[in-house]
Amino acid sequence: MDSLNELINAFSSLPAIGKKSATRLAYFILKSDRAIAEKLAHDLLLVKDTIKKCSICGTYTEADVCHICSSINREKVICVVEQSQDVEMIESTGEYMGYFHVLGGVLSPLNGIGPKELKLDRLVDRVKNENIIEVIIATNPTLEGDTTALYISKLMESYGTKVSRIASGMPVGGDMEYIDKQTLSRSLKGRTAL
Numbered sequence: 001m002d003s004l005n006e007l008i009n010a011f012s013s014l015p016a017i018g019k020k021s022a023t024r025l026a027y028f029i030l031k032s033d034r035a036i037a038e039k040l041a042h043d044l045l046l047v048k049d050t051i052k053k054c055s056i057c058g059t060y061t062e063a064d065v066c067h068i069c070s071s072i073n074r075e076k077v078i079c080v081v082e083q084s085q086d087v088e089m090i091e092s093t094g095e096y097m098g099y100f101h102v103l104g105g106v107l108s109p110l111n112g113i114g115p116k117e118l119k120l121d122r123l124v125d126r127v128k129n130e131n132i133i134e135v136i137i138a139t140n141p142t143l144e145g146d147t148t149a150l151y152i153s154k155l156m157e158s159y160g161t162k163v164s165r166i167a168s169g170m171p172v173g174g175d176m177e178y179i180d181k182q183t184l185s186r187s188l189k190g191r192t193a194l
């Protein structure tokens, strides 16, 4: 059954879907109503056709400029994140009232991703032209995320803009007994006054 194998291969090319899950999904489609397959095919193409990247911050949006960049009431702060999903996560906390900048990745010389690929000049332009008072770097606490944060902070040095990095450390409700040494070490370094 070539077409079924094609579908299994297509599903297994998705992130976090292994061969077993892909096979289960393909058989589910096979035995369910045609309407489900039609809706799925339609929705897949719809997001590709209607959603694009915001021309200012790079997050996904249905408009040319996203609703956050369109807002004039936000603080003159830019939070730099790796991907569009991070914007939604930070927005959902209700703790942040500034703008965003989505890098679409992190610096990774081994994979050929340098400052040019991340379009860091666009971030610099925004900081210069939008009177930004602070850049908060919220890349992931990985080696590449840290390298990217450091690179951006160096880039901002000549503009006199305050640069900060989000704190990382113990999870809320966590137990010190189960925290790895690196996380604990970061928690100590990033401590705040009470």
Ligand SMILES: [Zn+2]
Binding pocket: 054, 055, 056, 057, 058, 059, 065, 066, 067, 068, 069, 070
């Ligand atoms: Zn935007």
